[in-house]
Amino acid sequence: MSKITEKEEFIKKYYGETLQRTDDLQTSACCCSDDLLHPLIKEISAEINDEVLAKYYGCGSPIPPALEGATILDLGCGTGKDVYIAARLAGPEGFAIGVDMTEEQLEVADRHLAGQMKTFGYDKPNVKFIKGYIEDLSVLGLEDNSIDVVISNCVFNLSQDKEKALKEVFRVLKPGGELYFSDVFSGRRIPKEISDDHLLHSECLGGAMYTEDFRRLMRNLGCMDFRIVAQKRIRPGNAVIEAKLGMIDFYSITVRAFKLETLEDICEDYGQVAVYRGTIRGYPHYFDLDDHHRLITGKPMLVCGNTASMLQETRYAPHFRVSGDRSVHYGPFNCAPAYSKKDEGSDSGGACC
Ligand SMILES: C[S@@+](CC[C@H](N)C(=O)[O-])C[C@H]1O[C@@H](n2cnc3c(N)ncnc32)[C@H](O)[C@@H]1O
Numbered sequence: 001m002s003k004i005t006e007k008e009e010f011i012k013k014y015y016g017e018t019l020q021r022t023d024d025l026q027t028s029a030c031c032c033s034d035d036l037l038h039p040l041i042k043e044i045s046a047e048i049n050d051e052v053l054a055k056y057y058g059c060g061s062p063i064p065p066a067l068e069g070a071t072i073l074d075l076g077c078g079t080g081k082d083v084y085i086a087a088r089l090a091g092p093e094g095f096a097i098g099v100d101m102t103e104e105q106l107e108v109a110d111r112h113l114a115g116q117m118k119t120f121g122y123d124k125p126n127v128k129f130i131k132g133y134i135e136d137l138s139v140l141g142l143e144d145n146s147i148d149v150v151i152s153n154c155v156f157n158l159s160q161d162k163e164k165a166l167k168e169v170f171r172v173l174k175p176g177g178e179l180y181f182s183d184v185f186s187g188r189r190i191p192k193e194i195s196d197d198h199l200l201h202s203e204c205l206g207g208a209m210y211t212e213d214f215r216r217l218m219r220n221l222g223c224m225d226f227r228i229v230a231q232k233r234i235r236p237g238n239a240v241i242e243a244k245l246g247m248i249d250f251y252s253i254t255v256r257a258f259k260l261e262t263l264e265d266i267c268e269d270y271g272q273v274a275v276y277r278g279t280i281r282g283y284p285h286y287f288d289l290d291d292h293h294r295l296i297t298g299k300p301m302l303v304c305g306n307t308a309s310m311l312q313e314t315r316y317a318p319h320f321r322v323s324g325d326r327s328v329h330y331g332p333f334n335c336a337p338a339y340s341k342k343d344e345g346s347d348s349g350g351a352c353c
Helices: 006-018 039-045 050-054 081-090 103-111 113-120 162-172 198-202 211-220 239-245 305-312
Strands: 071-075 095-100 127-131 147-153 173-186 227-234 250-258 272-276 286-290 293-296 301-303 320-323
Touching: 006 103, 006 198, 039 081, 050 081, 050 103, 071 081, 071 162, 081 095, 081 113, 081 127, 081 147, 095 103, 103 113, 103 127, 113 127, 147 162, 162 173, 162 211, 173 211, 173 227, 198 239, 211 250, 227 286, 272 293, 272 305, 286 305, 293 301, 301 305, 305 320
Parallel strands: 071 095, 071 147, 095 127, 147 173
Antiparallel strands: 173 250, 227 250, 272 301, 272 320, 286 293
């Protein structure tokens, strides 16, 4: 990273000094309620050190399933809660790396590393924390095509160069690798006076990505289809700040994207069928690819070419039986939700696809 801006210095100071614990935040943007968590993740969270938990500023749960043996990279890891959870799920054969620019955050993460490994019963640490910027991972020694899963929790919104950061994600991911992250998004572009406000930016609101600009950015980076796993409206919960924000609507969104060259810009029908084997740890009954694709164990589901690729050309492949290929094309795929969590009263909107 060439030049540290005044805003970056403010953000560092905010997370390194101003905030001592989650309760010090002035809005609820960087807060994640436990009801979003999978029971397996809740169980592991109970094993995480109290200080690490007290300084947690995430806005979602960016921990995908099927992490056994995976190399995971957490961008903007803070005090390491998600790194430790990922390391636990990856097991001794896997490895989790946390990157953050704020020294004080990493000091807490590092100080609890030995104790956390002991709690997990691991003889050899499978976690490493690195100080640095998510916009330039090469200087940190993170090589091309070296990572299975990139996760991140409420960090891209803080980045001064989101395109560079996301470009780095696709550089370090292995082919078929997954980006799975939670972040703050907005329903419209943020006016300059709000994005220039250092406090609003540090509270993860001022730098929120407008959802359609994010879609454009991903396409420019070659990612033609990504999926929304969960979406929840954020109510900042601070009257003064809400008055400044006016009519901007904010969302905490969890996104899943893959490094796959076979994805098309719209869903196409090749007559492919996927069956979930029910073999992913913690998911015996179904697997949610996104907020409108729930694959029920053993039940055949007609899927578009992109969904077939996501299930067939990634680490999820052993857990699915996909029949058919792209040799015959039947036209565009009507991706109307076969299953939608909307029906269960959540705030979910339709994903792309
Ligand atoms: C909202 S906190 C989230 C921390 C952590 N993911 C969690 O869930 O607790 C944002 C974190 O991102 C880090 N951060 C912000 N911009 C960064 C950048 N450009 N490069 C590296 N770290 C960054 C901050 O230092 C801070 O620790």
